[in-house]
Amino acid sequence: MPAPGTALAKLHSTDKTLQNEAFQELMALTVAPVPWAYEIWDDIVKTCADKDNRRRAIAAQVLANLAQSDPEGRMARAFPFLLNVTRDERFVTARHALESLWKVAIVGAANQKLVLTGLRNRFVECAAEKNCTLIRYDITVVLQTIHAHTNDDGVREMSLELIGTEMDEKYRKKYLTVWRTKR
Numbered sequence: 001m002p003a004p005g006t007a008l009a010k011l012h013s014t015d016k017t018l019q020n021e022a023f024q025e026l027m028a029l030t031v032a033p034v035p036w037a038y039e040i041w042d043d044i045v046k047t048c049a050d051k052d053n054r055r056r057a058i059a060a061q062v063l064a065n066l067a068q069s070d071p072e073g074r075m076a077r078a079f080p081f082l083l084n085v086t087r088d089e090r091f092v093t094a095r096h097a098l099e100s101l102w103k104v105a106i107v108g109a110a111n112q113k114l115v116l117t118g119l120r121n122r123f124v125e126c127a128a129e130k131n132c133t134l135i136r137y138d139i140t141v142v143l144q145t146i147h148a149h150t151n152d153d154g155v156r157e158m159s160l161e162l163i164g165t166e167m168d169e170k171y172r173k174k175y176l177t178v179w180r181t182k183r
Contacts, residue, residue: 004029004040011047011058023058030065037069041078048081053090060085060097067104067111075104075111083118091131098122098138102145112150116158119143123162133171136162140175 007029010022030037044066047059063082067075082104085097105115119139126135143159146152156179166172 004034004036008040008043011055014052016054019054019058023061026058026062027065030062030069033069034066035069037066038072038074041066041070041074045078045081048085053088053093056085056088057093057096060093061100064097064100064103067107070107073110075107076114079104079111079114079118083122086118086122086135091134095134095138098135098142102142102149105142105146106149112146112152112155115146116143116155120158120162124165133174136166136171137175137178140178144178 004026007022007025010018011026013019013022044059044063047055048063050056050059060082063078082097082101086094086101088094088097101115101119105112119142123136123139126132129135140159140163143155143162147155147159159179160176163172163175166175
């Protein structure tokens with residue numbers, strides 16, 4: 001595998017092919033804890049606010065992977081940047097970021113608390129957004145994934161509580177299918 005610096009250079013390229021290569025390389029490099037996480041940490045956090053939506057999506061997913069390589073607890077300061085990508089103007093970018101949050105939550109109790117608070121707030125605040133039902137469905141899937149990794153029944157209870165706030169019965173039933181089919 002190339003050094004993370006090479007992949008970062010590709011990430012910051014305007015060439016979509018190089019950006020895709022960067023995504024593949026960085027995700028492969030960070031699938032397990034790495035000793036060099038802090039060498040790229042600040043760059044990845046900053047890239048979560050980049051003007052290029054592809055870079056934002058890649059950075060969010062890489063940052064979620066880096067959570068397992070964060071013994072100093074930097075995620076507490078970085079998480080707002082990651083969560084902000086879940087509000088991205090480009091829905092596909094927001095969705096990629098949202099779907100990766102479980103990786104942050106399963107690292108430890110502090111991270112889990114950050115993610116659960118963020119997801120609870122997103123579930124409530126997305127009511128006025130165009131893709132609210134998809135966002136809420138994705139949040140439910142992320143919560144189910146966290147539960148599957150942690151066996152924390154509090155996560156399941158929180159998800160069911162949030163689902164119970166959905167006013168439309170059709171969507172409430174749809175969200176509940178996540179808990180019925182994925183055990």
